[in-house]
Amino acid sequence: MSANPRGRGRGRAKKSHDEAEHPDERWMASYMDMITVLMCMFLVLFAMSTVDQQKYIQLKNSLATGFGEVKSQKVDTASGTVVTKDQVEDGSGYSTDKSQADHSTASSGVKDTNVDPASTVVPATATKADVEAAQQELDDLRALEAAIKGNLAKAGQTANVQFTVDARGLTVRLVGSETYFTTNSADLSDQAKRIMDAIAPVLRTSAHDVSVEGHADQRNSTAPYATNWELSAARATGVLRDLVERGGMPGDHVQSVGFGSSRPLAKGGTDADLTLNRRVDIVVLSNQDQDVSALMPALAKAQDGARSG
Numbered sequence: 036m037s038a039n040p041r042g043r044g045r046g047r048a049k050k051s052h053d054e055a056e057h058p059d060e061r062w063m064a065s066y067m068d069m070i071t072v073l074m075c076m077f078l079v080l081f082a083m084s085t086v087d088q089q090k091y092i093q094l095k096n097s098l099a100t101g102f103g104e105v106k107s108q109k110v111d112t113a114s115g116t117v118v119t120k121d122q123v124e125d126g127s128g129y130s131t132d133k134s135q136a137d138h139s140t141a142s143s144g145v146k147d148t149n150v151d152p153a154s155t156v157v158p159a160t161a162t163k164a165d166v167e168a169a170q171q172e173l174d175d176l177r178a179l180e181a182a183i184k185g186n187l188a189k190a191g192q193t194a195n196v197q198f199t200v201d202a203r204g205l206t207v208r209l210v211g212s213e214t215y216f217t218t219n220s221a222d223l224s225d226q227a228k229r230i231m232d233a234i235a236p237v238l239r240t241s242a243h244d245v246s247v248e249g250h251a252d253q254r255n256s257t258a259p260y261a262t263n264w265e266l267s268a269a270r271a272t273g274v275l276r277d278l279v280e281r282g283g284m285p286g287d288h289v290q291s292v293g294f295g296s297s298r299p300l301a302k303g304g305t306d307a308d309l310t311l312n313r314r315v316d317i318v319v320l321s322n323q324d325q326d327v328s329a330l331m332p333a334l335a336k337a338q339d340g341a342r343s344g
Contacts, residue, residue, distance in 0.1 A: 161330060169330035172323045176205040179241055179319060183207060186233035196230065200335040202328045204321040207234060212313035219257055221269035223277055234317065235282025244320045247275045247291040250298060252312040268293025274315050
């Protein structure tokens with residue numbers, strides 16, 4: 036009986052001795068995790084602080100050119116001059132460097148009157164090749180516009196069709212739904228079909244994809260269409276079907292979409308505003324990439340300014 040307590044006492048003493056020689060080291064795992072996380076954080080901070088010297092130089096030069104402090108070797112109109120009407124006719128006022136101003140149009144061969152430093156905003160990083168490609172694409176779209184306008188004039192249907200050029204391409208805007216559809220209907224009227232007969236032959240041979248986009252005014256739709264989404268989509272599809280079924284437009288080069296009343300051209304509620312918002316846009320999409328197509332609005336604006344001057 037007396038031996039057992041001594042044995043237990045020796046066991047306890049031995050256990051305490053082992054704990055003193057081998058302390059709990061689990062805290063090291065948390066410490067090492069913290070050190071690893073700190074190392075990763077400093078690596079990320081170092082990577083973020085590393086500057087691409089070449090890109091930095093490009094940015095510095097671009098900003099300097101934009102503020103007119105240095106001359107750019109690329110097509111850059113940021114430091115251009117004001118062009119007067121008499122200078123537009125011979126193109127002498129467009130650039131102090133004739134080599135930069137010599138951009139003949141690709142299709143017509145006439146002198147360039149499209150790069151107006153006073154009204155054209157071309158990024159300093161735009162290359163001469165990009166500007167020339169944008170001008171060529173603009174000329175192509177303008178040729179389509181002229182052909183459609185000619186057909187509409189022959190048919191006597193120019194009043195309810197508008198044209199605009201943006202970075203997407205050429206928009207042929209069919210304004211005023213009453214001209215093209217009866218109330219809450221997606222069936223084209225006889226007048227609408229005459230207008231489509233003037234548009235379809237040009238688009239059929241244009242080698243451009245086409246997006247037909249329906250729009251409605253902000254008033255609620257009535258039966259048989261529950262919302263403006265269905266009404267605008269149905270009208271866009273009606274124009275698409277006419278382009279394909281009667282006009283011979285390749286089906287794999289055309290699409291339709293309905294925007295409802297989400298993209299109004301006019302914010303007011305007058306009859307003129309509502310008429311403008313009830314429309315179908317036939318968008319002839321640009322074949323150029325985004326960087327080139329983005330240059331077209333400025334070139335188109337300068338071209339229109341030169342013509343009106």
